[in-house]
Amino acid sequence: MIEVIWGSAREKPVASRMLAEALSAHDDAHGYLYIGYPIIGSPTGPMKMDAILVSPQYGLVAFDLVEGTELGDFEARQDDIASMLEVRLKPHAGLKSGRALKFDINVVTYAPAKQILPNTQPPYFLANGDNPLSVIRNFRWEASGDVYKNLVAAIQVVTSIRAGRQKREPTKADSRGAKLKRIEESIANLDQHQSQAVIETVDGVQRIRGLAGSGKTIVLALKVAYLHAQNPDWRIAVTFNTRSLKEQFRRLINNFTIEQTGTEPDWEQIDIINAWGGPGDKERDGVYHKFCRANGIDFLDFSTAKRKFGEQKEFSGACAEAIASVSNPVPLYDLMLIDEAQDLPIEFLRLCYKSLSDPGRLVYAYDELQSLTGASVLPPEELFGNAADGTPIVRLNQDDGGPRQDIILEKCYRNSRPLLATAHALGFGIYRERGLVQIFDQDALWTDVGYVVEDGVLAEGMQVTLARTPDTSPEFLENHSPIDDLIQFKKFDGNTEQTDWLVQAIQADIREQDLRPEDIVVINPNPLTTQREVGPARQKLFAAGINSELAGVSTSADIFTKAGCVTFTGIFRAKGNEAGMIYIMNAQDCASGWDKTATALGRNRLFTAITRSKAWVRILGIGPNMDVLIQEWNKLRANDYKLHFKYPTAAEKAQLRIINKELQGRGRRRRKATRLQRDQLLQAVERGEVDPDQLILELENLKRSGRL
Structure with missing residues (x-):
């Protein structure tokens, strides 16, 4: 069957849905249908593909989607699509012979609402709601199976940012440096599953789980870049628990955007932002601080929150109070992505959700085995709370044929x-x-x-x-x-x-x-x-x-x-x-x-x-x-x-x-409170909420006084 990978389809949602349903309904057709992907850089700016099909039966078919009944200059659009795909694919040596690709690029304008289609001659093709597959069946994949595998890889590869940033020049062929160079070259590309996780776009909440080394951070960074290229007017934030991830996120987002679109991202629209934050320059800002400032409520620093809520409850208490203080929060972002969710309190995730404009686009990633605080990530039905009628605000795993809301990355590309x-x-x-x-x-x-x-x-x-x-x-x-x-x-x-x-x-x-x-x-x-x-x-x-x-x-x-x-x-x-x-x-x-x-x-x-x-x-x-x-x-x-x-x-x-507790018809289990003050304190130091020099001084005073 044809597997549908749902990218951003907000500009042509009806035609995208009807195309996906029409093609995936036929069990005898095989391949991958990408909606809203790829994005190709051009001299006039990024060109967004409406949809492309990669099939071992029908080859490469690109779709020009029409929402209404006006076809416009579809021939010119089809020419542009074919030309841009050719430019995108020709750098891949396994796909060409001499100067020409080893296969045809077919383009179909699909207008499901158009009842009567005008006659056309190849290489121009039209289809409506009744016959997309009948048109596609006129195409045939004539190249070898190896060429098809190379085509799939070329389409699915999102980016090659895993390679080392500096060129390695080992002096010995069997040294660890030489081996590391070969490893980095082998994992230079994202795999198919990671690429799908980057592209799959949900108008709502999306959860990404995976092992350490499965690429969660990279997937989030590339998702930021992909959706920024698709929706340059969106205000996007990516936040995390470990501050040293900030530069990594910036580099990955920048590299991907340039590689795919030929332009740098608009950093005025993207915030790589701390979780807590505080007054000062933009680098010190955080989601919680920004929420307080935007909604005109008191901001609590670490020391104040500690006195008010007690040990280990500083950040959760501050976020809970902020949420309770505002009935209609000011929307801060159109999309938020959260890395390391297992180390952030549930109140912070709720605050992030309440900081979003409709329809509440939030992506959060975690691996609970890497939890260093003792917190357990709740099922989404519990995590985001209930509506006024008592029903969960967020439900995942709805099998509606649309983009996946719950993604598990099973392959580990870091650890043997x-x-x-x-x-x-x-x-x-x-x-x-x-x-x-x-x-x-x-x-x-x-x-x-x-x-x-x-x-x-x-x-x-x-x-x-x-x-x-x-x-x-x-x-x-x-x-x-x-x-x-x-x-x-x-x-x-x-x-x-x-x-x-x-x-x-x-x-x-x-x-x-x-x-x-x-x-x-x-x-x-x-x-x-x-x-x-x-x-x-x-x-x-x-x-x-x-x-x-x-x-x-x-x-x-x-x-x-x-x-x-x-x-x-x-x-x-x-x-x-x-x-x-x-x-x-x-x-x-x-x-x-x-x-x-x-x-x-x-x-x-x-x-x-x-x-x-x-x-x-x-x-x-x-x-x-x-x-x-x-x-x-x-x-x-x-x-x-x-x-x-x-x-x-x-x-x-x-x-x-x-x-990884899931809701299975039972209420939330009461988890034991732990006395992990050291870990919580260190996190506060790393987030910049506690002065490490002052902390050391206080510890030395306690030691001198005999209380430590």
């Missing part, structure tokens, strides 16, 4: 199979002696995120073996190096030995393995101890002639990596970023906590740290808790990096932290 399986095994506690720590709410989510049931049954109380396949974990991500080099665990007797090994390994990476300093990131999972813990290693590297930066401390809060420098970071700033080589210090801190909630959060830190790696990871630690992690990893290795465990019963699930 062994790395991702290690992250999941440790994150869930699959091989933990004391049993699981957390589990998905819906059993089917395991297959949604790319696992297959290799043995057993994915059902309550049953033994099951879950494995990743080459379809969801591409083999090139692991075949470049022996598995024992991809991931290593190292236990040390003390901090000095850990630091010495780390420094020597980094020196070897740079001087013997062709890695650049910026290819290396060192993560300390405990955010409040990071500055102290990484100090000795940074000093020794400096003595050895290797520069480093402590992200957000010695660099701007909006910058994560710096050319020519190894990056040291706490776990919060690491989120959303990636590197070829990841070193994790003091991993023992992630093994367990005072209860299962704290244990789950510690393991989420380890999961998040491991999944920053594009190639290699070294997990370092000290003491008996490090033995716990190593024992679990050894069991995973013995099972060939497959997850073999007894699936929990409903009663057992009730004792675990539930991930």
Whole structure:
């Protein structure tokens, strides 16, 4: 059948819907129908395609859609469409022979409301509501199957922004630098599923879920650029929890817009904006601060919110009060996109929704396994609250044949199979002696995120073996190096030995393995101890002639990596970023906590740290808790990096932290309040709401007074 990928169809909604229904209704027709895509740059500005069909039976067919009955100069429009598509496709070597494409570009003007069509001669074609497929069946794909695959790839590729920003010139063919270059070249293009996630456009709320490394941040950035090109009059905002994502978003949006349209984005219409924000210049502004200012209500800074609402409730309390203070909020944006939703309070997501003009276009993305705060993302029916009549304001998964409202990205393009399986095994506690720590709410989510049931049954109380396949974990991500080099665990007797090994390994990476300093990131999972813990290693590297930066401390809060420098970071700033080589210090801190909630959060830190790696990871630690992690990893290795465990019963699930909870005819579960003041405080520091120097001074005063 023909799969429909719904881009922006707001200019010609009726004709778009009728074309999609007419073509997808025939099971004997196959291919992809793109609505509102692609956008092609031209000397007169971006040219938006109404729709294109890519079919192994009928080839490439572009559609010129007409909403009413006036056809106008359809021949000139068809000529322009064919010319622009030819320009777009000819740079792809596999699609041309000499100077000509290996296939025809057919264009059809589709006017469903037009009852009687005038006669035309090829290459001009007309169709109405009764006969689009009968016209298309006159076309035939005459080229080879390989050419068709290349055509699909050329149409589906949204952009090639994953490639490294600086050209690599390794000196050794088998060095890590050379291997990293080949990896980056292999993942330079978005895959088909990611491309569809970029293009699919909803007039309402859209949720994007996916594993670490599945491309959520990239999809959001490209969606901003795509919809900005389609709707240059829209006011668009993209917000997030990790400030170091700001420059990444700016770069991705800029690159995509230039690549697709030939022009830079209009930054007056796009805000890459913090979540909380505060008074000052535009870079310090935030969604909450802007909401307060626009609606004439009091803005609460972190200290004031803390006094008013208490520990861990600062931001949620401030947002809830702001919402309650305004009956008819001023619309701030036509579209908002939220990254890292798992680390933002539900009150903030509601505030974002209330900041939108009708019809409330909001896209939010998350991976609950990367939650570092203990919060769980509610089902959308609960997340956005109820209307006056008690019905949910937002419902997803409506199977109406339109654009998808709930998208799951199952393929991981950052982490190899062994790395991702290690992250999941440790994150869930699959091989933990004391049993699981957390589990998905819906059993089917395991297959949604790319696992297959290799043995057993994915059902309550049953033994099951879950494995990743080459379809969801591409083999090139692991075949470049022996598995024992991809991931290593190292236990040390003390901090000095850990630091010495780390420094020597980094020196070897740079001087013997062709890695650049910026290819290396060192993560300390405990955010409040990071500055102290990484100090000795940074000093020794400096003595050895290797520069480093402590992200957000010695660099701007909006910058994560710096050319020519190894990056040291706490776990919060690491989120959303990636590197070829990841070193994790003091991993023992992630093994367990005072209860299962704290244990789950510690393991989420380890999961998040491991999944920053594009190639290699070294997990370092000290003491008996490090033995716990190593024992679990050894069991995973013995099972060939497959997850073999007894699936929990409903009663057992009730004792675990539930991930990706969905509404299934039951009310909201009361979740345990956690005492994660350190993490909340660090987030406030990173958002710029707390002065780190003042915090250090206050901690020193407490220590001197004997209260710390």
